[in-house]
Amino acid sequence: MQRQSAVRATASRQHGLIARRQLRALGLSEGGIDHWVRNGRLVPVRRGVYALGHAELRREGFVLAAVLSLGDDALLSHRSAARLWGMRPWSGAFIELTVRADRGQKAKEDLRIHRSTDLADWEVTEEDGIPVTTPARTLLDLAAVVPPHHLRRAVEHAVRLEIYDHRAVMQTLAAHPGRRGSAPLVALLDDLQDHGTAAVTRSDLEALFLQLCLDHSVPRPQVNHHDNGRELDFRWPVQRVVVETNGFAFHRTRATFEDDHDKRLALEAAGWRVISLTWRQVTRRPAEVIAHVRRALGETKGT
Secondary structure (H helix, E strand, O other), X not given: OHXXXXXXXXXXXXXOEEEHHHHHHOOOOHHHXXXXXXXXXXXXXXXXXXXXXXXXXXXXXXXXXXXXXXXXXEEEOHHHHHHHHOOOOOOOOOEEEEEOOOXXXXXXXXXXXXXXXXXXXXXXXXXXXXXXXXXXXXXXHHHOXXXXXXXXXXXXXXXXXXXXXXXXXXXXXXXXXXXXXXXXXXXXHXXXXXXXXXXXOOOHHHHHHHHHHHHOOOXXXXXXXXXXXXXXXXXXOOOOEEEEEOOHHHOOOHHHHHHHHHXXXXXXXXXXXXXXXXHHHHHHOHHHXXXXXXXXXXXXXXX
């Protein structure tokens, strides 16, 4: 009875999960574990990981099962850690993990496994019962595997959620100066320091367009600036040019459609040139988009 209570207590701290090695540490024999599996007391979720009594797991349970399946030196990292911290939306066909050891690990279809021998204890924590890299280390790892506009959005979300600690990020960067994500993260932090809230975007599409401007040395626009009570995605006040990035998810209702047209009419009446861009245009035809913006600004490619 005491052993069963210990098993329940461990599983209750782990979203209803327990690993085979944990059961052995609590005194169950291999035969005893197999007996519990046969009678349904333990339900296999992953190799060596079981749900106690049922397999109706929440999203966090499936994530933790992946971590537990790789051993005690595994933790959530990179894109999956960013999702757990709320820096990225929950999506993707795989779970990304880091193993804190230089040991072999077979690839699994739905797992992306990194190995690290330089992950310090202060870069590891626990969130919602799941071992995970700290927000600072997560941003460094993320910078190595996502494009700059996704990294920008992750930092912005971290700031908004009040989990961004600049001192911790700088400490992490100092500890890993040659790491692949260091350069893009430093470049982004320098940009945000120079421009502050003037650089804050509201969507992936806005972040992508801003990065496109920076990459092609287009004069930096004001971002999400209010003009006569209307918020403009991007504007160049001297040239009287506005760019509105119209993602379908945020512009698909009749009311939003009408508001967009009312805003455009009001801006054009006030002497602004308005360029509306879609996700497809920005992602599929970036050179064409930049050329169009340059013409509106009165530039040529070489200026």
